[in-house]
Amino acid sequence: MGTTIRCDLAIVGGGLAGGLIALAVKARAPSCDVRIVEGGTTLGGEHVWSFFGSDVAQAHRGLVQDMVVHGWRGYDVVFPNLTRDVDATYYSITSERFDAVLRAKLPPQAIMTGRRVLALSATAVVLGDGDRIEAGGVIDCRGPGDLDTLELGWQKFVGHELALPTAHGIERPRVMDATVAQIDGYRFVYCLPFAPDRMFVEDTYYSDTPGLDVPAIRARIADYAQARGWAGAQVVRREAGSLPITLGGNFDAYWRSTGKGIAKAGMRAGLFQPATGYSLPDAVRFAIALADSGDWSGASLATFAYDHAREHWRRGAFYRMLNTMMFRAGDPAERWRIIERFYRLDPALITRFYAGRSSIGDKARIVTGKPPVPSAIVIGSGFGGLALAIRLQSAGVATTIVEARDRPGGRAYYWEKDGFTFDAGPTVITDPACLQELWALTGADMARDVTLEPVTPFYRLNWPDGTNFDYTNDEAALQREIGKLDPADIAGYHRFLEYAEGVYREGYEKLGHVAFLDFASMVKAAPALAKYQAWRSVYSIVSKFVKNEKLREALSFHTLLVGGNPMTTSAIYALIHKLERDGGVWFARGGTNRLVAGMVAHFERIGGTLRLGDPVTAIETLGDRVTGVTTQSGWTMQADAVAANSDIMHTYRDLLKTSRSGQRTKAALEKKRYSPSLFVVHFGIKGAWPGIPHHMILFGPRYKGLLEDIYDHGVLAQDFSLYLHHPTVTDPSLAPEGHSTFYALAPVPHMGKFPVDWNEIGPILEKRILDEVGRRLIPDIHDRIVTKFSYAPSDFAADLNAHLGSAFSLEPILTQSAYFRVHNRDDHIPNLYFVGAGTHPGAGIPGVVGSAKATAALMLSGR
Numbered sequence: 001m002g003t004t005i006r007c008d009l010a011i012v013g014g015g016l017a018g019g020l021i022a023l024a025v026k027a028r029a030p031s032c033d034v035r036i037v038e039g040g041t042t043l044g045g046e047h048v049w050s051f052f053g054s055d056v057a058q059a060h061r062g063l064v065q066d067m068v069v070h071g072w073r074g075y076d077v078v079f080p081n082l083t084r085d086v087d088a089t090y091y092s093i094t095s096e097r098f099d100a101v102l103r104a105k106l107p108p109q110a111i112m113t114g115r116r117v118l119a120l121s122a123t124a125v126v127l128g129d130g131d132r133i134e135a136g137g138v139i140d141c142r143g144p145g146d147l148d149t150l151e152l153g154w155q156k157f158v159g160h161e162l163a164l165p166t167a168h169g170i171e172r173p174r175v176m177d178a179t180v181a182q183i184d185g186y187r188f189v190y191c192l193p194f195a196p197d198r199m200f201v202e203d204t205y206y207s208d209t210p211g212l213d214v215p216a217i218r219a220r221i222a223d224y225a226q227a228r229g230w231a232g233a234q235v236v237r238r239e240a241g242s243l244p245i246t247l248g249g250n251f252d253a254y255w256r257s258t259g260k261g262i263a264k265a266g267m268r269a270g271l272f273q274p275a276t277g278y279s280l281p282d283a284v285r286f287a288i289a290l291a292d293s294g295d296w297s298g299a300s301l302a303t304f305a306y307d308h309a310r311e312h313w314r315r316g317a318f319y320r321m322l323n324t325m326m327f328r329a330g331d332p333a334e335r336w337r338i339i340e341r342f343y344r345l346d347p348a349l350i351t352r353f354y355a356g357r358s359s360i361g362d363k364a365r366i367v368t369g370k371p372p373v374p375s376a377i378v379i380g381s382g383f384g385g386l387a388l389a390i391r392l393q394s395a396g397v398a399t400t401i402v403e404a405r406d407r408p409g410g411r412a413y414y415w416e417k418d419g420f421t422f423d424a425g426p427t428v429i430t431d432p433a434c435l436q437e438l439w440a441l442t443g444a445d446m447a448r449d450v451t452l453e454p455v456t457p458f459y460r461l462n463w464p465d466g467t468n469f470d471y472t473n474d475e476a477a478l479q480r481e482i483g484k485l486d487p488a489d490i491a492g493y494h495r496f497l498e499y500a501e502g503v504y505r506e507g508y509e510k511l512g513h514v515a516f517l518d519f520a521s522m523v524k525a526a527p528a529l530a531k532y533q534a535w536r537s538v539y540s541i542v543s544k545f546v547k548n549e550k551l552r553e554a555l556s557f558h559t560l561l562v563g564g565n566p567m568t569t570s571a572i573y574a575l576i577h578k579l580e581r582d583g584g585v586w587f588a589r590g591g592t593n594r595l596v597a598g599m600v601a602h603f604e605r606i607g608g609t610l611r612l613g614d615p616v617t618a619i620e621t622l623g624d625r626v627t628g629v630t631t632q633s634g635w636t637m638q639a640d641a642v643a644a645n646s647d648i649m650h651t652y653r654d655l656l657k658t659s660r661s662g663q664r665t666k667a668a669l670e671k672k673r674y675s676p677s678l679f680v681v682h683f684g685i686k687g688a689w690p691g692i693p694h695h696m697i698l699f700g701p702r703y704k705g706l707l708e709d710i711y712d713h714g715v716l717a718q719d720f721s722l723y724l725h726h727p728t729v730t731d732p733s734l735a736p737e738g739h740s741t742f743y744a745l746a747p748v749p750h751m752g753k754f755p756v757d758w759n760e761i762g763p764i765l766e767k768r769i770l771d772e773v774g775r776r777l778i779p780d781i782h783d784r785i786v787t788k789f790s791y792a793p794s795d796f797a798a799d800l801n802a803h804l805g806s807a808f809s810l811e812p813i814l815t816q817s818a819y820f821r822v823h824n825r826d827d828h829i830p831n832l833y834f835v836g837a838g839t840h841p842g843a844g845i846p847g848v849v850g851s852a853k854a855t856a857a858l859m860l861s862g863r
């Protein structure tokens with residue numbers, strides 16, 4: 001039977017982050033019983049950590065000053081076309097000294113090396129030798145979490161400390177020598193003169209992969225030393241490593257990958273400088289902040305660590321954007337040019353950059369030095385167009401949006417009638433992080449412009465027999481709902497959830513915002529698609545896991561929200577389930593139109609221009625390039641690049657009339673399958689309806705048969721399924737007092753399959769839909785109506801130039817996804833780009849905002 005050790009704070013993992021926390025807390029509260037539990041025999045492993053003097057605030061220096069083994073005034077960098085001496089202090093700490101300082105400053109019982117940890121919770125640690133620690137709080141500092149949740153590049157290195165037979169005569173570090181052969185990405189050699197006859201030489205790579213060919217790199221270090229005249233050197237110490245460089249990803253998924261509700265620090269909390277991978281400055285900042293917080297008990301510790309790490313991630317957006325520009329740049333062997341350009345900037349700016357504290361002016365300077373595309377026009381202000389325009393403008397590209405309609409938003413247009421506000425389209429907001437990122441790119445906060453309110457339940461599903469199913473991410477409540485349908489399906493539901501998590505990781509986190517320009521990119525994705533049986537439909541996968549028909553409908557209907565038939569849409573779309581579960585379902589206060597207005601306000605604040613009410617009539621071309629646009633009013637504008645958020649068929653057919661390749665693409669697009677259209681009845685009524693949740697699905701008597709009628713037969717069936725939107729239950733400001741706003745939406749075939757006069761058929765369908773809502777929810781609906789109007793497929797075609805009046809562009813079937821969808825850049829016109837529902841990954845707000853990220857990465861990297 002092991003011993004139970006009691007203490008105030010248990011730090012699991014004795015690396016840099018854990019060690020500094022121990023020292024900072026002890027310094028703040030000497031009586032605090034702190035333990036560091038470490039599997040190895042020493043603290044800090046085998047490392048040299050270096051930092052610029054300005055990375056660590058003066059007030060925090062005390063924490064690390066005893067650990068510094070070397071300090072220099074000034075360093076240099078050398079590139080093929082630039083040599084620069086930078087006047088700044090630079091310091092190094094070795095793990096030996098780190099270990100020694102911790103042992104000197106902490107009581108012996110505080111250091112528990114050689115102890116393997118089996119498991120931990122917010123207040124307990126179970127050790128491999130049978131002992132157990134019970135602590136006021138536990139903080140996990142055991143290295144990285146699941147890096148698969150992040151989009152990464154790598155900074156990898158092999159370092160040798162060389163003992164030289166004679167003095168090398170060098171006094172200052174060479175932080176980058178990029179005159180070496182460029183191999184495996186951006187390669188440079190880093191040299192620290194530790195003593196007159198000691199030189200630390202590190203061969204470093206900004207690479208797409210973490211793997212190290214150590215023997216080859218050792219040989220290169222030897223060649224480099226030889227070339228610098230350091231012959232006869234003995235290697236007295238070695239280190240190697242691969243540090244993640246973040247390009248993007250899902251912070252919350254990363255955090256959760258090592259357990260919810262547990263405090264974390266260091267790499268495990270994602271606390272490293274996103275551009276350089278340097279961890280010391282963040283480790284110091286976190287240790288001091290944690291010590292200052294004064295509350296190290298389990299739950300508070302976890303909240304504190306999460307909040308700190310989340311904020312760090314938010315602030316990192318700008319650096320991740322730069323990383324994306326660098327790592328996605330066409331030829332990895334050319335990456336050095338970006339760094340060389342950076343080192344031409346003001347040294348003070350460089351210093352702030354390394355400290356992760358770039359000012360707005362710095363950011364503008366870094367990206368505007370010479371962006372690959374100095375100016376751009378975005379045609380259309382749907383969510384995709386707005387997101388792209390914000391990304392471009394944030395990166396210093398002078399961006400103009402040209403929108404045909406009198407208001408921005410595209411499918412997220414809105415009307416005000418008789419005191420009611422009616423949002424035209426999207427109402428279910430998922431993955432708020434993908435939107436917040438658009439503000440964070442320039443260090444701004446979305447909360448300044450938009451307030452998102454959580455919606456619970458996510459949806460109420462209702463069947464004609466009166467069955468209700470409330471769909472939420474409250475695990476216990478959801479299990480109860482499933483139990484009401486069929487308790488035997490609870491286990492299957494959990495297996496489905498695991499499946500959804502897997503496809504979410506592969507399909508959304510990794511591939512949801514990268515462009516598929518060539519078939520090779522598709523081949524790369526193939527193993528993941530095969531693993532998750534992407535050729536099967538969502539309904540077929542759901543049916544594999546659960547038996548109850550209503551539950552099958554409840555778990556598969558989501559694809560309809562992006563225009564897909566659950567019977568034929570790839571099972572990859574099961575990821576929507578996970579997206580909602582993790583990110584929740586939200587509503588923008590004042591309606592989705594306020595989210596659009598917030599995006600526009602932010603875009604204009606950072607210098608972008610929005611031109612409304614003037615449709616583009618032609619994209620001008622010269623040779624194989626676009627030169628600008630002409631609008632209906634005769635206005636013209638030139639730009640270095642044009643990105644079309646407008647309907648893909650309209651863009652190729654009508655705006656690129658004179659381009660031969662454009663007309664060939666148009667012909668190919670004619671053969672594709674398009675998503676159905678929608679018939680939407682908007683109505684404002686007397687009375688408040690607290691019993692009707694914000695989102696309801698009113699299933700009809702048929703599921704599969706109805707879907708076949710809509711998608712294949714092109715029939716307007718007698719029965720229908722409805723989505724009912726009731727925003728005033730969340731935000732009463734959308735209607736006059738004592739009134740409610742609704743819309744009821746029915747998927748209907750697009751105009752290619754069902755070519756009717758909607759002026760004739762619309763009023764009939766409108767009445768049937770209102771009758772159905774009356775029958776199921778609001779008995780005297782017709783008497784209560786104050787205002788109403790409908791939006792038909794012909795309106796989608798007329799207002800949005802939507803091909804065949806489709807509500808969601810190309811149907812999201814496997815053969816029209818990723819590489820097989822419209823590419824984010826035209827195959828023949830290198831400065832013509834696409835963004836929005838017709839491109840990868842597809843419709844829906846997270847989809848089109850993801851497409852903006854993919855397109856921006858292409859445009860900004862000049863790839």
Ligand SMILES: Cc1cc2nc3c(=O)[nH]c(=O)nc-3n(C[C@H](O)[C@H](O)[C@H](O)COP(=O)(O)OP(=O)(O)OC[C@H]3O[C@@H](n4cnc5c(N)ncnc54)[C@H](O)[C@@H]3O)c2cc1C
Pocket residue numbers: 379380381382383384385402403404405408409410411412424425426427428429430561562614615616617645646647650678680745799800801807808835836837838842843844845846848
């Ligand atoms: C009724 C409805 C409900 C929906 N509900 C949801 C939901 O709840 N959640 C969700 O995530 N998604 C939902 N969606 C899907 C989502 O709204 C769309 O996929 C997304 O908004 C499309 O964005 P986009 O970037 O492709 O641009 P669009 O919104 O299609 O905008 C394209 C813009 O281009 C402009 N344009 C076209 N031609 C020209 C031209 N020649 N010159 C200048 N401008 C031009 C148009 O006017 C338009 O503003 C819904 C869609 C609809 C229709």
